[in-house]
Amino acid sequence: MNNSKGQDFFKDVLDVARLTPKGRVTSYGAIAKYLGAPKSSRMVGWAMNKAHQFPDVPAHRVVNRIGLLTGKMHFSPPELMEGRLKGEGITVVNDKIVEFKRYFWDPTDELEL
């Protein structure tokens, strides 16, 4: 279980999550794609689960590709996720981000490389 990788991917995910600008949101697949593993979007979600240990990682800005707050149930209070998003100027209705494409922030497109 101690492979040379794994932690790097994990760390990279958290790094991109921290780079997510305030008032913007990104998706698991976008991060995974930026890391070079578009099929490993699940691992991003797994990393986010562990990211709860890192207060500087805005996991609430990471949602699925349709802007649905699938992971809100993993927050201390599930309402905290959409609550933070609303606090950043993002409208959330029915656990879903309104005009998601408008707030969507793609590291591959913004950071490019």
Add this chain to the structure above:
DNA sequence: TATATGACCATAT
């Protein structure tokens, strides 16, 4: 060691 599950995404029918 093997099986099942997961904060997903894309393709196929």
Add this chain to the structure above:
DNA sequence: TATATGGCCATAT
């Protein structure tokens, strides 16, 4: 357009 299935990698049991 909606539903079903495959894939991908790591964790947990």
